[in-house]
Amino acid sequence: MYVKVILRERIKRAPTVESFRFAVEEKISFLPGQFCQVIFDEKNPSDKELNKFLSLSSSPTKDYLEVTKRLSESRFSQKLDSLKPKDEVLLKIPLGTCIFKDEYKRVIFLIGGIGITPVASIIEYIMDKNLDTDVTLVYSNGREEEIAFKKELDAWQKINKNLKVFYTVTELAPKDKTILYSRINKDVLSKNVCDVPACVNFIFGPPKMVEAMENLCLELGCCKDNVKTEKFIGY
DSSP: OEEEEEEEEEEEEEEEEEEEEESSSOOOOOOTTEEEESSSSSTTTTTTEEEEEEEBOOOSSEEEEEEEEEEOOHHHHHHTOOOOTTTTEEEEEEOOOOOOOTHHHHHEEEEEEGHHHHHHHHHHHHTTTTOOOEEEEEESSSSGGGOOHHHHHHHHHHHHEEEEEEESSSOOOOSSSTSEEOSSOOOHHHHHSSSSGGEEEEEOOOOOHHHHHHHHHHHHHHOGGGGGEOOOOOO
């Protein structure tokens, strides 16, 4: 369905990553992991430059909707960046089938960059619902300053003993020695993650990263049904 929402606030998540939190007239139902389409060109729905898909980074339990994007020089990013509180935006929502289900007892997220957005929604949902799901997040970025939602993830870890987060960076050795200087690979998983094939594995991120992580999961013995993927295209 199509809904009009009103920008409530903007939240900086990293130097180039920002969240846009929208107020809604009535609570909109969606499932953790789903996404929406932000429509700036209402007259031309097929305009791929101005009407783009963004994951929801807020939990379905909240009374607002939030999307998060790494801002660039694209026309779509510029339109987002021009938004001010009380501006109205059209969304098509909900979309997507790569979702978390309450019955999942053990989940692993293998995530690259802006792929963290649906994960933030899912973890916040698990926290708000007080689910006893065992969650492991392995989250890779180029540099440590690019780690979006780190403040929230660190805080959630302190509250929830069932949540473990491992950060990796690939371009520059981190100052924070708790951050791994490595890509997500078999060695990183074998040292930090227990029994990958027994878990439901979610992979969100750029297509090449998703394909590499999917192959890694299959190599470690995961069945295809336990590997849920969403490729982020057009970022």
